[in-house]
Amino acid sequence: MADVPDGIVLKRHRDLEGRRNDIWVRRALMSLVAVIPVLALFNVFGQRPDTHVLVSPAASLKIYAPSRLRSGLLYEARFHIRARQTLKDAYLKLGPGWAEGQSINTIEPSPVSEASDNGRLSFELGHIPQGKSYILFLQFQVNPTNVALGRLQTVELDDGKTRLLFFKRHLWVFP
Amino acid sequence: MDIAVRALVLFAFVFLLTRVTGRRELSTLEPFDLVLLIVVGDAIQQGLTQDDYSVTGALIAVGAIASLQVLTSWGSFRFGWLRRVFDGQPIVLVQDGKVLERNLRRERLTVDEVLEQARLQQISSLQDVAWAVFEPSGGISFIPKQ
Numbered sequence: 001m002a003d004v005p006d007g008i009v010l011k012r013h014r015d016l017e018g019r020r021n022d023i024w025v026r027r028a029l030m031s032l033v034a035v036i037p038v039l040a041l042f043n044v045f046g047q048r049p050d051t052h053v054l055v056s057p058a059a060s061l062k063i064y065a066p067s068r069l070r071s072g073l074l075y076e077a078r079f080h081i082r083a084r085q086t087l088k089d090a091y092l093k094l095g096p097g098w099a100e101g102q103s104i105n106t107i108e109p110s111p112v113s114e115a116s117d118n119g120r121l122s123f124e125l126g127h128i129p130q131g132k133s134y135i136l137f138l139q140f141q142v143n144p145t146n147v148a149l150g151r152l153q154t155v156e157l158d159d160g161k162t163r164l165l166f167f168k169r170h171l172w173v174f175p
Numbered sequence: 176m177d178i179a180v181r182a183l184v185l186f187a188f189v190f191l192l193t194r195v196t197g198r199r200e201l202s203t204l205e206p207f208d209l210v211l212l213i214v215v216g217d218a219i220q221q222g223l224t225q226d227d228y229s230v231t232g233a234l235i236a237v238g239a240i241a242s243l244q245v246l247t248s249w250g251s252f253r254f255g256w257l258r259r260v261f262d263g264q265p266i267v268l269v270q271d272g273k274v275l276e277r278n279l280r281r282e283r284l285t286v287d288e289v290l291e292q293a294r295l296q297q298i299s300s301l302q303d304v305a306w307a308v309f310e311p312s313g314g315i316s317f318i319p320k321q
Contacts, residue, residue: 014266
């Protein structure tokens with residue numbers, strides 16, 4: 001047999017004694033790495049939109065927006081209001097969780113007015129006749145340094161001073 | 176602070192990735208592998224600095240990565256067990272012209288790939304090889320028979 005090269009220990013480097021489990025450690029770690037994209041397929045890290053439908057005798061509201069995001073993402077939130085009865089002066093009020101750490105790039109159509117309602121974003125949508133729809137599109141971008149672990153987001157639909165619908169959810173923003 | 180933390184996380188992730196994917200991927204830099212490396216580098220860069228175009232941001236990112244690199248190499252130098260974890264260990268692939276199939280399988284190497292590497296070192300047959308060792312760097316070193 002040829003001389004064993006310096007630095008090579010046959011038991012360890014040829015027979016792999018004491019290294020039998022190394023391969024399994026490597027496989028386990030590789031599996032962990034592979035789990036990340038698999039979880040992503042199941043929307044764990046966003047940004048697939050969720051749909052929530054709220055109904056009251058006066059109106060229905062469909063909210064279509066992702067609740068799991070990653071920093072830097074551009075995304076859309078859509079609020080579809082359908083008047084089951086005539087709404088004389090509809091207001092959509094979004095909690096501060098909708099604006100925290102996010103740029104609101106566009107609001108279409110532009111509301112009649114915008115104001116603060118005790119810290120919430122209050123959009124006056126105006127008159128919505130019975131049976132008609134009003135769809136409000138908001139385009140956002142998440143601040144690249146923003147991280148959120150279950151930030152509260154609320155949505156309220158009012159007709160004048162009367163609350164018609166209220167909804168709350170939690171937003172996750174992954175770094 | 177944000178960039179330094181991102182640098183730490185990404186450094187650890189890339190380090191883990193290069194260790195667990197195996198040396199085979201590192202040793203064979205085919206055109207496709209080269210493209211993949213560039214794509215991975217680009218993806219990491221975006222996650223590292225994101226929309227920060229400042230010189231300060233670049234200094235933080237590069238400084239953090241350089242420091243981590245020095246820290247890991249110092250750890251490897253100082254502690255033998257850490258060197259085995261960080262750098263891996265050599266594996267004997269051929270002894271006295273005999274291919275050790277089990278060790279090849281472990282590193283997902285084929286005999287053809289070993290032969291290719293042998294030819295690159297002007298060795299026409301594995302029968303002429305006393306030792307072939309798969310090094311932690313990803314290369315195969317051949318020691319011909321006397």
